[in-house]
Amino acid sequence: MRYIDHGPGGAASAMKIAIAPQPAPKAGEVVIEVAYAGVNRPDVLQRSGGYPPPPGASPVLGLEVAGRIATVAPDVARWKPGDVVCALTPGGGYAEYCAAPAAHCLPVPKGLTVKEAASLPENWFTVYDNVMTRGRLKAGETILVHGGSSGIGLAAIQLAKVLAGATVYTTVGNAEKAEYCRKMGADVALNYREQDWAAETARLTNKRGVDVVLDMVAGDYVMKNVRALALEGRLVQIAVLNGSKIADFDAMPLMLKRLTYTGSTLRPRTVEQKAAIAAALAREVWPLFESGQLKPYLYRTFPLAEAPAAHALMESSTHIGKIVLEVKPQ
Ligand SMILES: NC(=O)c1ccc[n+]([C@@H]2O[C@H](COP(=O)([O-])OP(=O)(O)OC[C@H]3O[C@@H](n4cnc5c(N)ncnc54)[C@H](OP(=O)(O)O)[C@@H]3O)[C@@H](O)[C@H]2O)c1
The missing domain is CATH 3.40.50.720 (NAD(P)-binding Rossmann-like Domain)
Structure with a gap:
């Protein structure tokens, strides 16, 4: 699969397209064929070397994605291949395939696009x-x-x-x-x-x-x-x-x-703690997107290969709202 490699870290220009094997789902996980990946300020910090991923997390940038589920671990009953979801990821979102705990996936709220859904989880x-x-x-x-x-x-x-x-x-x-x-x-x-x-x-x-x-x-x-x-x-x-x-x-x-x-910081929290937040969002917040009371706020989309430009925009702080990478629209 194609993914963004940021090497040992540094300026936005350090990010390049590279090739790696697709991840396989571990117990409790799904692998998502990524259509869009959200860009977040913590990605900028990680890329510049100031925010290393927690032990066990993918070293690849990207804390949120949306797309179609490609594979599920044998113990996952909640989702099946083909389901379209958005997910909080432990890393690895700037890639064509990304593993995430099944309990951190949410449906795309009715009325929102897959691209809009990719901009929701981390925030x-x-x-x-x-x-x-x-x-x-x-x-x-x-x-x-x-x-x-x-x-x-x-x-x-x-x-x-x-x-x-x-x-x-x-x-x-x-x-x-x-x-x-x-x-x-x-x-x-x-x-x-x-x-x-x-x-x-x-x-x-x-x-x-x-x-x-x-x-x-x-x-x-x-x-x-x-x-x-x-x-x-x-x-x-x-x-x-x-x-x-x-x-x-x-x-x-x-x-x-x-x-x-x-x-608090979200990333090092346990799978169970993040699953509890996902359940609260599904119960209390997703219905407010579906009724139109909450709105997504996309600012700009860049192709995956232009991740350096997406980070440069974020670092300029001229943006308002979310920046998203288009990985493989489905
Ligand atoms: N604790 C957690 O779990 C967690 C999770 C996600 C994100 N975060 C943090 O939350 C913050 C926002 O994340 P985001 O992805 O939403 O970022 P973002 O869209 O890039 O927004 C950052 C904005 O903060 C404002 N700002 C105010 N003081 C600033 C300063 N000293 N330096 C730079 N910007 C400043 C800037 O707008 P103005 O023009 O108004 O200054 C800038 O556009 C980041 O610091 C991120 O690391 C924390």
Whole structure:
């Protein structure tokens, strides 16, 4: 099969088409003939050498795919060859065939294309777990989502609004991104290059603060996030784009406001934990795509061989929403 090899890692240009044997399904797994593979920021980190795959995972890039099931392990009853699915993968998505646990596959929501479905798993697994489970967001509460125009951000805005029934504030880097986030359900979108988001959040909540912050920035955002939280607020860290070290951290507000500071990364979670998230998505989130209340947000598609251009676009941060690789449309 054709796949993208990124060698020892480095610049986007390190990625080249190469040939390897097709994977075979291990117990509990299916092998998917990949039509489309989603591109995610963690792929960029892995390609540049900063985010090695967990032990046992495919070294090939690609955390989500959609396509037709080619083969299933003898113990898999849920799916059969020919079924069209999207899947969270343990890696290996930038390839014509990709193995994934059967329990991490979901049907293509009715009304969505296979390409749109390929853009869902990594964002929606991550956001469901961090906003609903870790962040414990409830109806009537307020959430601040940083990086609103990212794949993760647009899932968080919609999930918070539609599933949780929350008020949603978000931060973005330009006016076009702000407008898109409002269109996708954000009540307020703040341009952090022109506005002081911390001051604006305090003003918007009459100094009460927000109940949940979903943050991918860290660094100097952490103390600002802590100050932006209301009593009993939850700060959920899902990435550290501005660095993981926090200068001048003050633990006093954690105690005085009884805050929770938590976070997670999806990839090293167990097969069972990810299967539980898949089941929650099938039950609570996929029906909202089928009724049109949640919407996919594809930005651009590149052929597999143009993976370097897809990564360069992501690294430019000019995109809004998802970038997808076309592997072998069926
Ligand atoms: N914890 C997990 O399990 C998990 C899973 C998946 C992804 N993630 C993380 O979630 C984040 C979003 O992922 P994604 O795939 O949705 O990414 P993406 O679509 O590439 O979006 C990233 C966006 O973040 C914004 N941003 C804000 N501060 C930034 C900074 N200091 N450096 C770079 N970009 C910055 C940029 O938009 P602006 O113009 O608004 O700045 C950029 O477009 C990534 O950091 C990723 O590693 C975490």
